[in-house]
Amino acid sequence: MPTLAYATTTLTRREALALARGEMQGELTTAARARIAHARSIVDEMAAGDRAVYGINTGFGPLCDVQISPDETNLLQRNLLISHAVGVGAHIAPELAKLMMICKLQSLCQGHSGVRQELIDRIRYFVDHNLTPAVPEQGSVGASGDLAPLSHLFLPLLGEGDFWDGETLSPAGEVLRLHGLEPLQLRAKEGLGLINGTQFILAHALAGLDKMAYLLDLADMAGAMSLEGYQGSAAPFRPELHAVRPFAGCVRVAERIRYFLSGSENMQSHAACSRVQDPYSLRCMPQVHGASRNAFAHLEQLAEIELNSVTDNPIIIGPGDAVSGGNFHGQPLAMALDYCTLAAAELGNIADRRCYLLLEGKFGLPRLLTASGGLNSGYMIPQYTTAALVSENKSLCFPASADSIPTSLGQEDHVSMGSISGRKFNQVLNNLEKILAIELMYAAQAMEFRRPLRFSPIVEANFALVRQHVARLEEDRPLKQDIDRMVELVRDRKFEVAAK
Secondary structure, eight states: OOHHHTTTOOOOOOHHHHHHHSSSSEOOOOHHHHHHHHHHHHHHHHHSSSSSTTSSSSGGGGGTTOOOOGGGGGHHHHHHHHHHHOOEEEEEHHHHHHHHHHHHHHTTTOOOOOHHHHHHHHHHHHHTOOOOOOEEEEOOOSSSSSSHHHHHHHHGTTTSSSSEEETTTEHHHHHHHHOOOOOOOOOOHHHEEEEEEEEHHHHHHHHHHHHHHHHHHHHHHHHEEEEEHHOOGGGGGHHHHTTTTHHHHHHHHHHHHHHHHHHHHHHHHHTOOSOOOOHHHHHTTTHHHHHHHHHHHHOOOHHHHTTOOOOOOSSSETTEEEOOOTTTTTTTHHHHHHHHHHHHHHHHHHHHHHHHHSSSOOOOOOGGOOOTTTOOTTTTTTHHHHHHHHHHHHHHSOOGOOOOBBBGGGBOOOOOOOHHHHHHHHHHHHHHHHHHHHHHHHHHHOOOOOTOOOHHHHHHHHHHHHHHHOOOOOOOOOOOHHHHHHHHHHHOOOOOOOOO
């Protein structure tokens, strides 16, 4: 199995996900171990001293002015995890929880958190043996980091909380015994190092980016297939047009759609028609899809910075130097997540408009994509579903980062709500999968009415994939199973979407 050294090389989102999926294994270099040991020695010295250092020998939040004796610092760290594990709601997916641990390892192993090697090795054991803690999805305000979800994530280090066992939960203490492990006793700074941080927000960003990368490509393909079904114009994708407004995402979308249309008999068949221009949902795909690509690129850049950052507090800089700052604040990701949520929603918004276009009965297509309308409703009603999903996505586009509610008796008087941003981002993407699945079903039906003309090889391959799972609609039949099959194809990433 390929290996990757934590905090020695810059970790990418793809590598983080590969670690979470068991496709790679993380390791530690000698240099990383030395950094960890050095930071730990500094913390030990501070914990034994008289000078108050936040989180090492003081209370937390509004209790930062209460100094804790050296004899009580260990209990302080245990109490921190126990008291902050107050999450509610459904549990996040196990892969997300595992991704959170990987993100935390990348942060701790940089040697600025002051935790022991023993603690890091135990988290690595959890990751390597697929021991995934149960983490509720609600309860974080995104500063001072994702306190509640991270507390749940690391309760099993103490023998508390639960691990996933398939689709059920098992008490952490029992699982540790099965693995011959004793619960850990936390030392100074360790509880704070574990639960201060943005790893809940970050894991949602990384998982969402992974899904959105495919859906961006799929949206281009779905749009190209709808264009073929509608017999729209290829002129809006010409390189000369985009050279005079060269936004990177727009240029890329136009390039991709040109490739998808290349060699299409259907496109050539109406090259000299009298139609001047298409509706925006077809003509402006480069601009709309491209803007979403630009937003995606921005979030990806910020997420990879965060992935390779230290986000707890205080930060151990050197001997006697622990800086109490705000690296745990989720605002840098929260705002970009909200922006990218809107970008994902707009892909669904324009896809629904293309579905509607295909139903109108213009340019050789029958109304509702059925040759026997009246007796049959054809594909009338699935567009209601896309409309509902699009409207739901719009309601999820209110930026969570626009809100802040003071916590901790006013000590934490501005928070990011980035955890909500991350959750909404993934909710919108899940809805987008369904919208694009329905558009692809519509596009394939519209393309039927252009036969015997042929399309480009990649479009033909995707058309054939649809027909392997969903038959041409001749007479009304229950469409729920067809839609479910299409959604499954999208979720399993079965469509060919790469462009040369």
